[in-house]
Every structure is written in C-alpha cells, then in structure tokens.
Amino acid sequence: MTPSTHRVWRLGADIDTDQLAPGAYMKLDIDGIAPHCLEGVRADFAAGVRPGDVIAAGPNFGIGSSREQAAGVLVRLGLRAVIAPSFSGLYFRNAFNLGLLLLTCPQAEVLTEGEHITLDLQALTVTTAAGRTLPCEPIPRFLLDMVRAGGLMNQLRQRLGKA
C-alpha cells in the first residue's frame, strides 16, 4: 500500500456519538443522518468534507451510544480515517466493522486544521505537512483486513459466496 495524502479537519476532545449521529435523525437512513453529522460542533463539516479527508480529534472520540451510524456517517461522507489519541472501545469496533479506519496516535494533537498529512498503513504512521512522523498504535491484522475489505458485511458476503 502506497502512502496517501489527506486534508485534516481538526476537532477537540470527547466527540460523542450523539454529535456524530444526533438522536433526532436516527429514524432516517444513513443518507438522511449524514447531513447532520457534527452539526452541533462543526456546522460546516457535513457540507464541506471531501472524500479522502481525515479527522484529527482529541481523546475519547466516539464515546456514548452503540449506534454504528456514528461511524457509518463518516464512511458515507467519504472520510479516510479518524486520528485521535484514544477512542471509545465500542466505537472502535463499530468503525472497523463498517470499514472506517481509526488510528490511535498519541501525538494527534499536533495535527492542525486544513493541513495535508500522509498516511502510511504499512508502517502505521502519520506524517505532518512539516514532515514530522507520528507513530500510531498497532492494529490487529484481522481488523486491517476488515477495513481493506470495506467492512464486516463485505467479508460475510465473500464468506457466504454472495460477493
């Protein structure tokens, strides 16, 4: 896998599932929820995000509900990855199940709004626009495979011969 370059959306700490997928829109499908993703935190996010962008956030990204739509909206919006010093464990599972890459990066706070960073999934590093390389915590192989497959549903399709 060759390293790839991505634009950063900078968010703070404790971004919860109710901000990512607000309860009032949970009756809708993912296309209906996506325009409201983070509307209470970054009103410009859902309309401004471009496929391939990444989020750099503070600690505890994804705390709260088990609603996987909180990860699904980011997949729907084309986000490449979320980079943060820590994630909710439940959100972590949901994200990989839906094919969203999460990178646990202790130094994620140095990433700034709008900068273009490089991801190397072989080495599991983030390189800042200024050329500083930040290591990320290892990810079990089967979870990286899940993200590469586009999520658990795709893997089940293959396993059950429905691909």
Add this chain to the structure above:
Amino acid sequence: MTDNPLGAPPPSAAPAAAPPQTLAQKLLARASGRPHVAAGEIVNCRVDLAMFHDSSGPRRLKPMLEELGARIWDPSRVVLVMDHYVPARDEDSRRIVRIARDWAAEQRLPHVYDSIGICHVVLPQQGHLRPGLFCVGGDSHSPTGGAFGAYMFGIGSTEMLGVVVTGEIWVRVPQTIRMWWDGRLAPGLTAKDMMLAMTGRFGMNGADYQAVEFCGSAVQALSMPERMTMSNMSAELGAQTGLIAPDDTTRAWLRGVGVADETIETEGWHTDEGAPATTHRFDAATLAPQVALPHSPANARDVGDAAGTPVQVAYVGACTGAKLEDLRAAAQVLRGHRVAEGVQLMVAPASLRDQQDAEREGVMAVLRAAGAELLPTACGACSGYGGTIPEGANVIATTARNFKGRMGAATAQVYLASPYTVAASALRGRISDPREVLA
C-alpha cells in the same frame, strides 16, 4: 495428541494448575472454550444470548440478512425488545416498529417483548440472565447484564449481524479494574451516586474498554436493581463490561423472576486471590450525593457545588434510573408534598413490571399526588427518542448521559443525579441535597 507433543494435560485437567483468574477472565475462558485466558489475547467466543431492540435490531438486520441469504444461527438465543420507538409517535416510528413486529413473526422469534419496558431491565426481569453467561446487546448500556455475573457488552448492528449469522464474536481479553467500595452508603445515597463519583474521577473513557468489577462491602449490600445501575453506567466509564460477582442476593432475585434454582451457579464466578487486577478503593460511608453538570457525566461533583441551580424539568426515567427502587426513592422524598411551582416532573418507569409493583406499593400514587406526569415505560426522553424537553430548560434527570442535545433540546442544560436528588430538586425547584429533605 499430535498437537500436544510435550504431554501437557488436556484442557479439562488444567484448572487446578491454572494461574489465578479474574472474574472477567473466567467468563471469557468459558465462552471461548479454553482452560484460561490472558489479558491482551484475542479470543473467539460463543454467544449464549444476543439481545437487540427496535432501533438497533430488525430494521438494520433484516435487509442485511436477506442480502446474505443467511439465517439466524439460533433463534432461541435471541431476545428482541421494542423500547425505543414505542409508543410510535409519527410515521417513521410506526414504520420502524412495524418492521420489528413483522420480522419477529416471520422469524418465529420465541422471545419478543413489545412495549413492556426498556431492554436492559426487561431482559433480566424475564429470566434471561444468569451468572456465567456470555451475552451481547445491540445497545451501549448492555453491560447492565454484568450485575448478574454475566459477561455482557454492547455492539453495533453490523457486528450484531455477524453474531446472528455465526453465533460467535471476538473479544480482546481485558485487564480488570476493581472498584472496591468499603463501608455502607448513608440514607439518601444510591448506586447512581457511586457511579457518578467514579465517572467524575476517571472520566468517560477512563476504563479504556477494560473490564470493571465492582466489589467490597458497599457493593455486596446493594440490591439487584441497584447493582444493575452500577453495571449499566460502566458504559459511562468506557468499560467493555461491568461485573459484580454473583452471590445469594443474585440467586434470590433470579429465583424471584422464575429462574430455576439448579440453573443458577454462583460458586466460582469471582476473582481469585492474587489474580492480575488494578484496585481502586472508595469509602461509601463518606460519599455525598453527586450531580453531573452539563454536558458530561464526567462533570460529577458533590451536590453542594450545584445546589441552588433552578430547575424547570425533573425526569425520573431510563434503564439507569426508573426501576422500582428508583421510583421508591423518589416517592420517599415526595410523599405528602407537591413539586415546586413551575417544575414539570416526568416519570417514565423502566418497565411495566416496575410500574405495576410501584402501583401496588402505593409509590405511583405518591408520585401522581406530587404532580408527576406519567410517561410510557420506554426509552423516551433519555435519548431524544420521545418526550418533551423544552428548549432552554434546566433539567435534572436520573438518566446516564447528559451530552449536549441528547434529550432532544439543543439548548437544554441537563444535570444527572440519583432519584433522591432529582425528587428533592423537583420539590424545591432548585438543585438540592436530598439529605436535607429526608432528615
């Protein structure tokens, strides 16, 4: 024996020589079919029970199962509870609930509970939980099952699809964090206060998806509904599971809901002496009632720090805070009184059984006489799925989460507290220490 060239004893003989294990390790060893497991290793577990509700379940699982042409691995191990979009208040809600009902009939699901209460409370009340089980739930408060000595945790719908198709799920064996509470709670204090204190101290992700185990004399003294409140809010600590070693209290409660005595195993389901765990100690006797300020459960502090804040809405509801004992606590404060002028008190019992028991005891009559408005036994306003929290209001609630906008009003300021504190605050129209009212 070709894969056992060193002549190690077979797995069944291993426990005698096994290293000391935590309760979490023992539960995962059983579920993964191993003599013992070590923290950090990833194991595949067989699921004893999968629970989901109308929001996370059928409307998401049905289309995915149909696309895969797959079937439910074992319908007898599935429990469906309709609690999020009931009673249906609009066309979208009606559609979601209709999908759940139709699918339940089509799949001939044997365990379906429609509009009788919130899943985390209905599940044990219907006798589905026992010590030693390995369970998953399609809701983040699924660790509630840990109060019964079952390993239970929340997962999303796609992962639930994986469980429903294969009957299995992976787990990274967690480390164990023991929350050891000495002493006894003073009158007017509850498990909710203990949980808010811990969330305030460790933060919303402080448990880092490890296993939390609640123990010590103050925990052993708690009733099962109070233990459920503790395990329920281990979600707020960011734990994968929140366990309490089963004992005679567990056994008596389970027998009371009709679980056969011979199927309840309490022996052995505890953390061994010398097992690897981090222990934090607390003194229950000196704990003051806790209030979490907007907009995080981690903003917990002694009620004195928030006392005097005016409130317009008091909400006794949710799996966390509207079980029979919670209703009793609110009634104890409100008996013979009416809530303050301008305060709206809403009560949404956690289950129909809790409501009926409270009715029989005269608890509901006390709450009604105090001015309470009775809401359906459903998730309701806790997660913004129903109910009417006005914009701009100060709300004090027995729920588990006060994220900005969660209850449906973006400008509401939500404070979390025990049912005693919520009732005392409703009585005075401002956040109040329930000990002053109970004295």
